Amino acid sequence: MSAHPDPFRQARASSCGMTVHVDGEPIPLVLDLQGVRRAAKDWQAYSSANPFHITLQSEEALRNFRQLPIETDPPDHTDYRAIVEPLFRRPAQPDYAARMRDIVRRTVDEACALGTLDGVLSFALPLQSRALALLLNVPESEADEWITWGIRAFDHDEQGPSKGARLENYIQRQLEHAAGTPGEDLFSILHRATFRGRPLTYEEKQGFANLVFAGGRDTVIHTTTSILAYIAEHPAFCPQLAADPALVPKAVEEFVRVVTPLTAITRTCAADTPHQSAGGRIGLCWASANRDDRFFKHADRVQPDRAPNPHVAFGFGPHSCLGASHTRLLLRTLLTQCAERGLRIQTLEAIPNVEVFDTFSRPIGFSKLIQRWSAQQEIP
């Protein structure tokens, strides 16, 4: 968290903008907050129904089915999203919050017992995985397997990302299990679901499950580690939260704004637009929008009490992040427990995770974060 530069500042202020080139394809970025919001909302002009091409880097190498619901537009998107929305609304339930508190408490306990740990692999990864098990309503023991995958859901080899056989095999196993013994988990919901009167195809089920694993993994992990680094750099922060718990939700919004773990998402132009010709892609640059100084004073500073804070770190419009409520609860619970326990963290070694494209690079979280943890109080 110590360095949170804004690589889009100059381009946002100039009339030239910024274009990223990915495999020879020019992708102009929309950089201002209101422009990003308008484009995200206008799915007729800026379509999300372009499988494998909603991230700057094509995901054709990672899978051969479309992710759902995100790689569709309304009205298909609306109907697909409705299938899983009830599962993603559960974080509002008191029981869900209680179980989240338990997960965070145990994971913090383990980290404190270790004393010195890598905040990425020994804290953020297990925390994200266990919390995901809660979200998907599967036994927490499933997280043990996910933890062995590391921070990326897809396999990587020496040549880079490979077709996601590991994840696809896992999803296949779970779908087969759900077909045999259906319950109330994600896979059982997909097994039972219908889309306009017909059962989901196998590819559609894969598309839902794949997005759940891919979309909320490194994003949550990088935000978590950024918070850990901030706590280490600002020893007064946890006592400040303890003295004013109402600060917690605001602080979470500020962390997700500053980190913005998903830099951009792309849309495909249905017709010629001011940004791009028909058929071409544009990038909705959440990371730039979240530093727009017309809306965020001292935008590069972390101000935990920032309000208003009209960020778009969870996206905007019909395709906004399904997991936002879950992530907010996870991070709020984490900050609350850090405050209640008087957590003290010292960073011993930090290697930023850096995303690099031809026209910009930006740090997002850490690839390694060696820290020493201690808590002043135990939570029963």
Added chain:
Amino acid sequence: MVFKWLPLNTTGRSIVPQIIFETEDGQALIVNTEAEHLMQAALDHEIPGIEGACGGVCSCATCHVHIDPAWTELVGPPNDFEAALLELEDQFKLCSRLGCQVKLTPELDGLKVRVATGAS
């Protein structure tokens, strides 16, 4: 229109505004509230359709309401942050406000609003 009075969560403040929330399915839920903002009053009484996902920092518009015409002048117009968000909402009207940005005062006793998030 179905009217339902919801119980007061009181801490003893002498003047407690009464708010009427009209939900998208046509119920009128009447609450007496000590909340600081309209969004919090809705959350405290679990008003259907009001999620307040971002905690009240003007990021999500899940506390969008339409202010009853009789009350728009007293409530006042949206601030710049709020207006930029509201103008992109499907149910935007000139009487739109975000509940998180409407501070409740004794003068707003009797305020009537309609939930406009499209979520209930």
